[in-house]
Amino acid sequence: MPNQEYWEQHYQEGTTRWDIGKAAPPFVSLLQSPAPSPGLVAVLGCGRGYDAVLFAQFGFEVIGFDFADSAITEATALAKSVDSSVKFLQRDIFDLPAEFVSYFDYVVEHTCFCAIDPGMRERYVQVVKSILKPQGELIGLFFTHNRPGGPPFGATPQEIKEYFQQDFEIRSLEPATNSVSERQGEEHLGQFRVMK
Numbered sequence: 237m238p239n240q241e242y243w244e245q246h247y248q249e250g251t252t253r254w255d256i257g258k259a260a261p262p263f264v265s266l267l268q269s270p271a272p273s274p275g276l277v278a279v280l281g282c283g284r285g286y287d288a289v290l291f292a293q294f295g296f297e298v299i300g301f302d303f304a305d306s307a308i309t310e311a312t313a314l315a316k317s318v319d320s321s322v323k324f325l326q327r328d329i330f331d332l333p334a335e336f337v338s339y340f341d342y343v344v345e346h347t348c349f350c351a352i353d354p355g356m357r358e359r360y361v362q363v364v365k366s367i368l369k370p371q372g373e374l375i376g377l378f379f380t381h382n383r384p385g386g387p388p389f390g391a392t393p394q395e396i397k398e399y400f401q402q403d404f405e406i407r408s409l410e411p412a413t414n415s416v417s418e419r420q421g422e423e424h425l426g427q428f429r430v431m432k
């Protein structure tokens with residue numbers, strides 16, 4: 237089970253192979269198409285904060301969450317360097333419902349679902365549901381590779397739907413068309429509306 241120390245150690249050692257060094261291109265495209273209406277966004281497992289800063293640049297009010305202190309420190313420095321209003325908080329995402337119930341218009345997810353132990357996925361779905369306002373949306377860029385082991389733990393689009401469809405209307409879940417080269421053909425972009 238990858239715990240806080242596991243992730244923190246990777247940040248401290250600079251062995252962050254998942255980090256693409258910029259906001260995910262499929263999020264950029266999504267925001268440049270008729271963008272979702274502005275609102276309050278939680279970015280779960282935000283890492284160094286590129287996606288959170290991107291959403292803030294498009295007019296969203298954003299809080300990025302990660303439990304690795306070094307990720308939060310670096311994300312906060314990034315926000316400062318570009319004069320962004322985004323906030324970053326060091327939290328375990330599984331603790332968020334106690335603090336942020338029905339609080340966010342959007343949850344943004346990028347390689348967080350694949351980072352948690354698969355045995356925690358049902359709890360993860362309940363976290364997302366709990367912190368969204370009624371009608372709120374999950375915007376997720378899921379790593380849909382099929383290699384064994386993890387993290388990153390793979391999932392098929394069908395498995396992702398099965399986890400979420402009880403509590404979310406699956407508005408779309410499509411192969412991403414402009415992934416970075418190392419993830420070509422292995423990412424799906426989803427927009428799921430919570431039902432509560």
Ligand SMILES: C[S@@+](CC[C@H](N)C(=O)[O-])C[C@H]1O[C@@H](n2cnc3c(N)ncnc32)[C@H](O)[C@@H]1O
Nearest residue numbers: 243254281282283302303304328329346347351
């Ligand atoms: C694969 S990395 C992705 C980071 C970032 N989204 C990106 O794409 O660069 C997964 C991130 O989730 C964080 N994470 C994993 N489990 C978490 C948890 N239970 N609570 C908060 N953060 C968590 C890790 O610290 C790590 O920064």
